[in-house]
Amino acid sequence: MGKSADHNGLRLARARLRRRWTQERLARESGFSLATVRAIEQGRRSLDNMAQLLTFARALDVPVTDLTGQPYAVSGPEEDAGQGAVAGIRRELLLAEREPRIDAAQAAAVSIPALRSRVENMSGRHRSAALASMGHDLPALLHDLRVARHTAPVAQRAAVYGLLAQAYEAAMDMLKQTGFVADATAAIERARWAAQRSGDPLRALTVEWHYSGEFIRVGELGDAADIIEGGLCELRPLAREDVTAAALTGAYELKASLVAAWAGDAVATWERWERARVIGEENGREPERAAGVRAEQCGYLVGRAAGGDA
DSSP states (O other): OOGGGOOHHHHHHHHHHHTTOOHHHHHHHHOOOHHHHHHHHTTSSOOOOHHHHHHHHHHHTOOTHHHHSSOOOOSSGGGOSSGGGHHHHHHHHHHTTSOOOOOHHHHHTOOHHHHHHHHHHHHHHHHTTOHHHHHHHHHHHHHHHHHHHHHSOGGGHHHHHHHHHHHHHHHHHHHHHTTOHHHHHHHHHHHHHHHTTTTOHHHHHHHHHHHHHHHHHTTOHHHHHHHHHHHHHHHHHHHTTOHHHHHHHHHHHHHHHHHHHHTTOHHHHHHHHHHHHHHHHHHHTOGGGSOSHHHHHHHHHHHHHHTTOO
């Protein structure tokens, strides 16, 4: 069948086959009936609704653009998954290192506790994939954090950079999941820039985990492996005492397993998978250590890595 005959159903079938899933598995993972999956893949039923596209994209753990062939254009507010805010997010990514044009009153209104609360709220929506609400609020949050970076007391600047890194990370995932892959790459670069200035090694290593996925996505497995191994060297000493570091170590091992699988190294694939499994079991035996937002964030990363996220 020629390229001109491509449709979203065919792209769905290709994404499914790349995962080596049967139609039955896709139906089970997505919650659609087997008959619906078959009808969509055969072109007898359209796949152009954003809610359906996101459901399949999440089940297969691919960007929506893999199913649409291009960023999805919404027909109305009810179908917007945050794309309406992409221009505002792009603007903030571009202006990240520029000094904001603000007056004294705006500078005086900066509140680090309020910004921390907003970032934590955004991170919660990030983990639950509430893409529309994320997208609509991200430009203003990124702007206000940029203001804070320039106006906060020196003693608080590192904390602001940490919050910026979290917000850029959320922007990266929202952009990638809705098909704006180039913008997502720009966001993860900004997240690295902020995390490296945060003074928080776990924040920086969380961002590096995402950064390695950019190299997997473009087929540079050697560079991805180097980033992963570098991260693990820093994490292993920390993981002995910190549940968040231990969970993040598991996420890194799962991503190392993914790299080995792409490289066709079956032995390394299962060795790294086993390491991640052991880490998960050890964390599970110590529930009192598993509390807290950071551990929850790393649990999200483990889930993304287990699903083959790049």
